[in-house]
Amino acid sequence: MGPAVDGLRQTIEETLGNGDTRLILNLAEVPMIDSSGIGLVVRFLASTKQRGGNLKLVQPSKFAIQTLRLVGVLNLFEIFDNDDAAIASFT
Amino acid sequence: MPADLTDNNPGGDLSELLNLTVPADLNSVDTITDAIAANLESLQVPEQKRLEIGLAVQEALVNAVVHGCKGDPSKHVTCRMDVDPSGRILIMVSDPGPGFDVERLPDPKQPERTHHDHGRGVYLIRQLMDDVRFERGGRQIRMWKY
Numbered sequence: 001m002g003p004a005v006d007g008l009r010q011t012i013e014e015t016l017g018n019g020d021t022r023l024i025l026n027l028a029e030v031p032m033i034d035s036s037g038i039g040l041v042v043r044f045l046a047s048t049k050q051r052g053g054n055l056k057l058v059q060p061s062k063f064a065i066q067t068l069r070l071v072g073v074l075n076l077f078e079i080f081d082n083d084d085a086a087i088a089s090f091t
Numbered sequence: 092m093p094a095d096l097t098d099n100n101p102g103g104d105l106s107e108l109l110n111l112t113v114p115a116d117l118n119s120v121d122t123i124t125d126a127i128a129a130n131l132e133s134l135q136v137p138e139q140k141r142l143e144i145g146l147a148v149q150e151a152l153v154n155a156v157v158h159g160c161k162g163d164p165s166k167h168v169t170c171r172m173d174v175d176p177s178g179r180i181l182i183m184v185s186d187p188g189p190g191f192d193v194e195r196l197p198d199p200k201q202p203e204r205t206h207h208d209h210g211r212g213v214y215l216i217r218q219l220m221d222d223v224r225f226e227r228g229g230r231q232i233r234m235w236k237y
Contacts, residue, residue, distance in 0.1 A: 001153050002117040032146050035215050036153070039208035046206040063142045070218045071211045072200040 005036045012044050021053025024086040028059040033067055042073055054078070056086045105173035105181060112169045115160030115186070120152040123170045127182070130172060144180065144236050147219040150212040151184040151232050159186025159230065180236045190228030
């Protein structure tokens with residue numbers, strides 16, 4: 001919520017503005033994801049896919065996975081154990 | 092909800108652990124969620140349950156601040172936490188806002204709403220807590236975790 005989500009939104013918007021549409025989001029340091037965070041990642045997943053790219057998740061916590069599943073969006077995302085595997089999946 | 096644990100039982104079977112009224116801004120949300128987390132740890136609530144309660148409370152508080160009070164720090168949000176003798180936890184969040192009709196909230200799991208960037212907070216609260224009641228026209232939420 002709040003500044004964290006706002007900061008992430010701004011970063012992703014700038015990245016998309018630079019023409020990068022293949023994004024990975026490392027959630028290893030994020031113990032939980034709330035509805036505003038879910039809304040943000042879902043929105044940008046759609047944005048990147050519309051531009052031929054994708055937004056993939058790395059190391060979401062067990063609770064973050066549970067939360068994404070609870071609201072029915074977990075299966076929208078590709079999830080990886082580390083950044084390298086996520087990056088490699090784009091090739 | 093157990094028949095003997097009603098909101099007409101103030102100070103009866105319930106022990107009050109927290110009762111805070113704070114300005115309606117997001118910093119206040121952190122203040123309250125930190126206090127609740129500390130209480131849950133003191134009660135030795137298992138980690139999974141602490142996470143579920145913590146997230147549900149955060150969602151309720153953000154709703155109160157953003158929708159109930161329109162982010163106006165001159166308005167105030169109240170949060171209360173109680174525990175009953177068997178360890179069941181009751182959390183209440185209230186705001187002075189206009190309220191809303193919870194029955195009219197769209198289902199965020201409908202396929203056409205999948206990529207919406209909002210509208211999941213109340214749904215999430217209901218999934219995370221065991222009993223959720225909206226009172227006072229939506230200006231107060233009462234949530235139980237058993």
